[in-house]
Amino acid sequence: MLEVKSLSVSYGAVAALMNVSVHVAEGEFVSLIGSNGAGKTTLLNSIMNIIGHSKGTVTFKGKEITKLNTPKIVKGGMAIVPEGRRIFSNMTVKENLEMGGFTRPAHEVKEKLEQMYDMFPVLGERHDQTAGMLSGGEQQMLAIGRALMTSPKMLLMDEPSMGLAPLVIKEVYEKLKLLASTGLTILLVEQNATMALKYAQRGYVLENGRIILQGKASELLGDNEVKRAYLGKEYKEKWER
Amino acid sequence: MQFLYSGLTSGSIYGLVALGFNIIYNTTGIINFAQGEFVMFGGMLIYTFFTIFHVPFAIALPVTVLGSFIIGALFERIFVNFCKYKTEINLFTITLAASIILRDVAMHAWGRDSVKVDDYIPIANLKMPGGVISSQSVLIIIVSLLVAWGLNLFLKRSKYGKAMRACFDDQTAAETCGISVRNVRIIAFGVASFMAGVAGVLISPITFVTYDDGIMIGLKGFCAAILGGMGNFWAAVAGGLMLGIFESFSASIIPSGYKDAMAFFVILLILFVKPDGLFGKKRAHRV
Ligand SMILES: Nc1ncnc2c1ncn2[C@@H]1O[C@H](COP(=O)(O)OP(=O)(O)OP(=O)(O)O)[C@@H](O)[C@H]1O
Ligand SMILES: [Mg+2]
Numbered sequence: 001m002l003e004v005k006s007l008s009v010s011y012g013a014v015a016a017l018m019n020v021s022v023h024v025a026e027g028e029f030v031s032l033i034g035s036n037g038a039g040k041t042t043l044l045n046s047i048m049n050i051i052g053h054s055k056g057t058v059t060f061k062g063k064e065i066t067k068l069n070t071p072k073i074v075k076g077g078m079a080i081v082p083e084g085r086r087i088f089s090n091m092t093v094k095e096n097l098e099m100g101g102f103t104r105p106a107h108e109v110k111e112k113l114e115q116m117y118d119m120f121p122v123l124g125e126r127h128d129q130t131a132g133m134l135s136g137g138e139q140q141m142l143a144i145g146r147a148l149m150t151s152p153k154m155l156l157m158d159e160p161s162m163g164l165a166p167l168v169i170k171e172v173y174e175k176l177k178l179l180a181s182t183g184l185t186i187l188l189v190e191q192n193a194t195m196a197l198k199y200a201q202r203g204y205v206l207e208n209g210r211i212i213l214q215g216k217a218s219e220l221l222g223d224n225e226v227k228r229a230y231l232g233k234e235y236k237e238k239w240e241r
Numbered sequence: 242m243q244f245l246y247s248g249l250t251s252g253s254i255y256g257l258v259a260l261g262f263n264i265i266y267n268t269t270g271i272i273n274f275a276q277g278e279f280v281m282f283g284g285m286l287i288y289t290f291f292t293i294f295h296v297p298f299a300i301a302l303p304v305t306v307l308g309s310f311i312i313g314a315l316f317e318r319i320f321v322n323f324c325k326y327k328t329e330i331n332l333f334t335i336t337l338a339a340s341i342i343l344r345d346v347a348m349h350a351w352g353r354d355s356v357k358v359d360d361y362i363p364i365a366n367l368k369m370p371g372g373v374i375s376s377q378s379v380l381i382i383i384v385s386l387l388v389a390w391g392l393n394l395f396l397k398r399s400k401y402g403k404a405m406r407a408c409f410d411d412q413t414a415a416e417t418c419g420i421s422v423r424n425v426r427i428i429a430f431g432v433a434s435f436m437a438g439v440a441g442v443l444i445s446p447i448t449f450v451t452y453d454d455g456i457m458i459g460l461k462g463f464c465a466a467i468l469g470g471m472g473n474f475w476a477a478v479a480g481g482l483m484l485g486i487f488e489s490f491s492a493s494i495i496p497s498g499y500k501d502a503m504a505f506f507v508i509l510l511i512l513f514v515k516p517d518g519l520f521g522k523k524r525a526h527r528v
Pocket of ligand 2: 040041042083159
């Protein structure tokens with residue numbers, strides 16, 4: 001469904017991604033893990049053409065989307081839940097969702113709104129509240145809801161666990177699992193390797209802008225290299241907290 | 242009380258211009274220094290259709306305000322769009338340069354002399370508590386408030402209005418919703434010019450129109466926007482009204498030659514004391 005071929009991105013003289021190739025099949029849940037500054041956000045943002053890239057191609061549903069602008073890519077069926085959620089904090093919850101449905105016809109938006117409220121009851125309860133007042137977890141749900149309003153075939157998730165309590169993180173992942181079971185294709189990037197790999201079928205490991213490992217998620221979870229580099233670090237971080 | 246009435250009249254015009262500044266600033270981060278020229282064009286267009294060609298007002302008015310919208314949208318397409326590196330200083334320079342070009346265009350099209358636009362409604366003085374108010378002033382105040390209210394509805398209810406607000410909040414996130422920020426920017430310039438056009442139509446029977454009117458009215462509107470605080474629409478209206486009232490009250494105590502200076506005195510005071518404007522709240526900036 002998504003095919004990223006030897007993508008390179010640099011910020012000025014700083015190379016952030018070098019020859020990165022990633023593919024995701026239809027209906028797959030794929031996680032890409034990497035530590036701080038590995039280039040995860042850069043990868044997702046350049047797939048969506050939020051930032052430009054210097055080399056490589058991105059193909060989605062058999063069509064090259066490398067040169068399309070972000071709104072066109074969204075219309076084509078790919079949605080992103082950006083890093084830091086980036087909800088419209090001065091608008092209400094309902095308006096945020098409506099904006100997600102910007103490219104969809106009015107009757108579909110209405111239907112989808114109800115679906116979102118069913119899926120995330122808290123959004124229904126708070127539909128008239130200013131989105132900036134929501135808690136971090138609620139904002140993450142809203143960001144996911146907003147992305148789903150675009151009626152995507154594929155969802156890109158940028159660090160859904162960021163800044164959330166473990167219990168809330170689990171809730172978010174359970175929702176993603178549910179979405180995956182309905183046939184939504186998911187590419188998720190995370191520092192939180194344990195969670196990301198536990199829920200995914202396949203995984204990639206990104207380090208300093210290069211893919212250094214890939215394979216079945218369960219195998220990566222057991223991989224010594226991954227354990228040392230990511231899981232170990234996480235345990236240490238948890239310890240420090 | 243008389244000062245209050247005349248202050249409210251000029252204040253509602255400042256408010257309309259301030260709204261234009263606000264819309265463009267919030268969607269694009271640009272201070273559009275050609276905002277005053279949009280007002281002047283509104284006046285010149287209604288003069289051309291209504292006074293020169295005797296087009297019935299019911300037709301001349303919609304043609305003028307629609308024309309204003311198109312002027313704003315074209316302004317964005319021509320001047321802002323082609324700016325390759327949209328940094329604040331570049332865009333600032335561009336709108337300033339464009340405002341001078343527009344002024345010269347107007348001078349060649351309509352000449353150097355002031356033109357007088359025929360009255361739209363019969364002139365009468367209405368008795369009010371503590372003074373009189375002219376029918377023209379009443380028209381100006383009512384129409385300005387109606388337009389401001391209409392803009393508010395547009396932003397709150399309509400799909401594109403909401404998209405504009407989404408762009409105020411986060412342009413990148415708006416794009417990930419499928420909203421074309423480019424189209425929103427065109428609409429923002431169109432709407433700002435529309436507001437200015439309405440202001441131009443309203444004042445031209447009272448003040449005459451001259452090709453270089455845009456300078457002062459633009460600066461006053463800008464002062465009103467700063468006074469109210471950028472980023473808040475009702476604050477722009479309130480800023481306009483307050484500036485108008487303040488100007489007209491101050492004219493009663495100090496020589497009227499300083500009237501224009503008062504607006505800038507207010508601005509200095511605000512920037513020294515309360516830089517976010519009277520009603521402004523700090524906009525959170527993402528780094
Ligand atoms: N706008 C930018 N300008 C310059 N350098 C940048 C910019 N954004 C990211 N970088 C650099 O590119 C590299 C990759 O950044 P990126 O944000 O993609 O990492 P990440 O894997 O998402 O990290 P995190 O886990 O902290 O979100 C980093 O070295 C970063 O410093
Ligand atoms: Mg990141």
